[in-house]
Amino acid sequence: MDSSNLRRVSIQILICLFAIFVLNYVNQAVAISVGLAAIALIFFGQYRWQILILSGLLVCLTTFSNIQPSNKFGSTKIDYSTYEWGLIILFWFSILYLAIRYIAPKLEKIISKIFYPWIIFLVFTVSWFIVNYSYKHGYSFGYYIYLPCSASVVSYIAAFYHWKFFYKIKDFPKLFAFLITPWIGRYTFPLPDQPQILFKHMQDFDLYRSHIKAAKVFLIVFALEVIRLIMDATFFGKETIILGFIELNPTSYYFLTIKEALSEISRGTVIKPLDAWIIVILDFIYRLVFLSNKINALIGVAMLFGLPLELNTKNVFKSRSLLDFFGKFNFYYKEVLLNYFYYPIFFRLKMLSPGIRVVVSAFLTIGLANYWIHFIWNTFYSRGQSPFGYLIYSINYLIYALLLAFILSFELFISLKGRRVSYPPIIAFPICILVYSSIRVFDDPFLGNVVNNLKLFLMLFNL
Amino acid sequence: MDKIVLFIENxxxxxRMNTKIDRSTSLFxxxxxxxxxGLKLIMFLEKEYNFDAATIDFDINKLDSIELISQYTGSKP
Structure with a gap:
């Protein structure tokens, strides 16, 4: 790409971003209808990357800008919660690519050092101070300026860590140029007969497969998002769902979320064990679907760019053990923990016996590193608090991390001793749901003090 | 190298996977x-081949196939 193309690409990205902001305030019905039309076109063979990108953007919009028109307090105002994470990261990913492509080789060593396991603690810590400071003093400049700078984004960018040296991808500049500017020359590979008949204009087989995969991901995300909204309506008191032109008014059972349950407990309410289990299980499943959609939609967008990424949440129903579930639930986060914390710690503890070495590394990784990363990136909750104040504020997350570390280290230990920890999914998956739901009581720094979390946890066991 | 193949098959x-692998099959x-x-494999390689992966760029995916393991450990496939 010469400089005029670079300029053109940059301008197109900016226009695209502007369009996204405008679209975000257009009626959801329009967005969903166009999205469905795009999907229909794909299935009728009118396969064009523009349509796929459009459908990707629309899925992001409809996924993260929905649709909670009323709540149990009687408000009828449509509350658009705007979480265009996928789009914002796509935008910054593109800009980052354009920015570093000429100096990337020189940056490689520096990037490696930044990801060096012990230095990563320092980087996260410094980023916390920067973000905290910028949030306190820079919020008025706009949410969207703050957001891409947020340490929270680090966790989403983690999905791309496999591609931290992505400028090395073969023909990436050409691919990128093709995706952004359709008039630049492309397509050099002949396709097998069948796809060529169906999609004559599409001759890059890898890209074609990647796009088809992306379309499937978007469909799954869309379906799961509908399930999430139905859960919202059925269990959590969101009485009306608007899906395009369809308005649904399902019966709501008004189960409390964990946050609401903690609030009730702080007022002295005692929750029966069965109710408490329903609350934590529903809350956990809701979170599972929400997290899955949020990151898998982003990965779908990456697939449109031809990046062969794995899904972040995949086949959780096929989990065979607690550790297996942890990996399937949040694949890239697990990979980051493994590669930047677990293995480096493990390799440096050669003096310990194998069993203790495994357990100590797992405990340090899942307990302390996991807590530390959350401590650093949960900046939304900090809002100008001092580090010490936030430490106290998030102490329940420390309990969560230590509980998780204890459970997973124990499973790892008995697995290395040759005991059986892996079971058929039909047995293992419900156990995983029960275990993870119960410790979810301490997950995320919910408002309130840790005593309420402990009370809810004990109520699960009628204590 | 036979030892590695045997260990991986175990x-x-x-x-409990019924999978047949060859030298280039992706494992992880x-x-x-x-x-x-992965941990078991690393401990095995440490013991048998004096394997040391305490380097900045180590990634379990570098041991993703028998072929890659043999390259990384310097043993002949």
Whole structure:
């Protein structure tokens, strides 16, 4: 790409971003209808990357800008919660690519050092101070300026860590140029007969497969998002769902979320064990679907760019053990923990016996590193608090991390001793749901003090 | 190298997967082996081949196939 193309690409990205902001305030019905039309076109063979990108953007919009028109307090105002994470990261990913492509080789060593396991603690810590400071003093400049700078984004960018040296991808500049500017020359590979008949204009087989995969991901995300909204309506008191032109008014059972349950407990309410289990299980499943959609939609967008990424949440129903579930639930986060914390710690503890070495590394990784990363990136909750104040504020997350570390280290230990920890999914998956739901009581720094979390946890066991 | 192949086949048996592998089959990325099996493999390589992966760029995916393991450990496939 010469400089005029670079300029053109940059301008197109900016226009695209502007369009996204405008679209975000257009009626959801329009967005969903166009999205469905795009999907229909794909299935009728009118396969064009523009349509796929459009459908990707629309899925992001409809996924993260929905649709909670009323709540149990009687408000009828449509509350658009705007979480265009996928789009914002796509935008910054593109800009980052354009920015570093000429100096990337020189940056490689520096990037490696930044990801060096012990230095990563320092980087996260410094980023916390920067973000905290910028949030306190820079919020008025706009949410969207703050957001891409947020340490929270680090966790989403983690999905791309496999591609931290992505400028090395073969023909990436050409691919990128093709995706952004359709008039630049492309397509050099002949396709097998069948796809060529169906999609004559599409001759890059890898890209074609990647796009088809992306379309499937978007469909799954869309379906799961509908399930999430139905859960919202059925269990959590969101009485009306608007899906395009369809308005649904399902019966709501008004189960409390964990946050609401903690609030009730702080007022002295005692929750029966069965109710408490329903609350934590529903809350956990809701979170599972929400997290899955949020990151898998982003990965779908990456697939449109031809990046062969794995899904972040995949086949959780096929989990065979607690550790297996942890990996399937949040694949890239697990990979980051493994590669930047677990293995480096493990390799440096050669003096310990194998069993203790495994357990100590797992405990340090899942307990302390996991807590530390959350401590650093949960900046939304900090809002100008001092580090010490936030430490106290998030102490329940420390309990969560230590509980998780204890459970997973124990499973790892008995697995290395040759005991059986892996079971058929039909047995293992419900156990995983029960275990993870119960410790979810301490997950995320919910408002309130840790005593309420402990009370809810004990109520699960009628204590 | 036979030792490595045998060890990996045992790991696959332990994971209750009925998969046949060859020298280039992906072990970790494909999901045939999980991270626990990865640890067992690393401990085995440390013991048998004096393997040391305490380097900045280590990634379990560098041991993703028998071919890659042999390259990384310097043993002949």
């Amino acid at each position: 790991l696959i048996k332990e994971s 990325l494909s999901g045939i082996l999980d991270s626990v099996a």
